[in-house]
Amino acid sequence: MTGAAACLAGFEGITVIIHGSSGCYYYPATLLHAPLRGTFIVEEDVIFGSERRLLEVIDEVSSSGTRIAVVTTCVPSILGEDIRAMLAAHDVILVDSPGFSGDFEQGYRHALRALTPLINPETNGINIDGVSLFDPFSRGNIQELSRLLLNANVPVATIFSMDKFARVRQASPYTITTNEDIAGNVGTALGSTLGLDALKTTFETIGSVIQGADTEPVIREIEREEERINHACDKYLRRFNPPRAAIFGSPSYAVFAANSLVTYLDAEITCIGSRTSVIPVVPYVVKQADGLTQVQEMIKRHEPDLVIGSSFERSVMPAAAFVGLTPPLQGQVRLTSRPVAGIFGTLSFMEDVLNACMDRRR
């Protein structure tokens, strides 16, 4: 449900209604910081049926001039009401994505499919996908990739999912991604933007595919900034041993972190805990860790001195150096839009790693 809401609420021009109780509503509302609506069903609606309440709320918001999307929660789904039939007379996008039906990524992709994105061959530029309101790095990713595309003389087309709703049906034939775990598969994928190697390959592809693109400035910037990272990491290694890192997150971000640590710091990746059931094929030990018990066991077994993940993992091993990469990132003030993708994404990540490791030794 939260994944679906994160996708839909990212589009300006869609009003998202959470069909469920207030308790269910508060989670996505507080997490996504988006103006969601809710049916706030109570026991009476469960006993006598929720149709009247759902239609009442749809009537309320229908004057807003936006497209309405309804996301179902657990109880309305279990009750077996024919919600599609209830909504037959209304122009509403229905996403039946109750919490028990899967994880965040599944809900997000389900909602994106329900929006039926369309490619317009006439649309210039490149789509950016993998963007989610749930991800604290999304705004930074958009800013960074927009900057890089601008430097390569390529317009930004549709951003999935943080854009005007009308642009969902006007997507470019080409897409680059900031997070493959929630990639929408709209158009031809030109590559990932996580990590400098992948970024360089992606921009080389852009240079060969997109007419009028000049990717040389971006390629030069990648090479220049990578030298700065190499210099800083080499200096670190003159005094200290490489970190032993445990990484927890969605597979794409986690593998990006592991590759960066190995490439620049010769780090040992003791384990990767995947938040989803997807286990990427990489030269690291990867296990699913979508619960606290698994996280605690992995950290206890491997005793890393660097933990990459969310504030949950930080609390499991507060003595280790910590870098936040995975939501939630609580207990710290974050005002700027930091990226993970692009050049600044890698710079920012490695800067955080070096500072965290050095702070731990002070």
Added chain:
Amino acid sequence: MSSNPLPSNTSRLGGCTLTGALSVTTSVSDSISIVHGPKGCSHHNFSLLHTIALENNRLNLPSVYSSGLLESEIIFGGEAALERAIAACASSSPKCIFVLSTCVAETIGDDVFSVCSMDWGVPVIPVPTAGFLGGAFQNGVLNALSTLSDGVSPGSPDGTVNIIGEKNLEFEVEENYTEVLRLLSALGLSVNLRFIHQISYDEIPQLARASFNVLRDKEVVPLGDHLKARFGMPYLESFPVGLAGTLRFLEMAADTCGVSYHAAVQDERAVQEELLADFSDLSGARIVLPPDGVSAGDGAVIREVVTALGMKIADSGLCVPMPLSPPVGTSGIRRMLHRWRRMIRA
């Protein structure tokens, strides 16, 4: 609009019993709370509790475990999943296990109480919740507190005070407690137990030792009545609110315990005069109350403070921030006035 989470739409916005109950049970430090429902229900609450803990400088993670109901359990029943969850938790030998059910478990008709009554080797305590089908957030809080108090035997009053029903998810929970402690200390009174805030399971029986209870606010009155009936404990129905209310709190607490309040009230009056002098620059400032309105408690405090400082409440102009609950004691008013002055100066 009733789909908007505005205060005017409160009949449907009471939140989830599960969140309320977890705010209590996870504050028993050596226990585990099992959420019998889909993982999302426990993740949601775990995240919230973790955030509040970090904001109060507590790095430890809330001890929450999910029975992880999936679509198959929704169809065939989830009691076996609950049994697996209890067995897994019991194997780590916690002092006790709380079991809280969700709207999903209630809808599919799982018999949670029956599963909990099996022999697990540790106390397994079901807390009536059932998600939104069991009421709202505050029902969850009261049910959890009531369930925990029911296991306590009567004791002999020793002149101390219990703090009952603190809002554990409140950002200022520690500051509010510190203010009440300061005022009680001024009367020579000490706190016996924070029921329930960051205590161990073995401390719960101490509940019956105190001479009277201070309730966090009027929402806890049903529990105050329950404890009064069981243990004969009188109670004050709220933390101190407002300038005059803080002085009145001192008087009532002293009367209840049979101690003198004159010196403490005189000292507190001096503290309040110093507070008003510190914010005398706000005299004449015009403020606007939030457009969504304020609670009756907030309204009374605001009017009292505005009058005391020579400020004005206007129909339009600068809207000052309000605390989510009325500010507690003189210290709470001071923090509120700092926020007002920042806005007025901006």
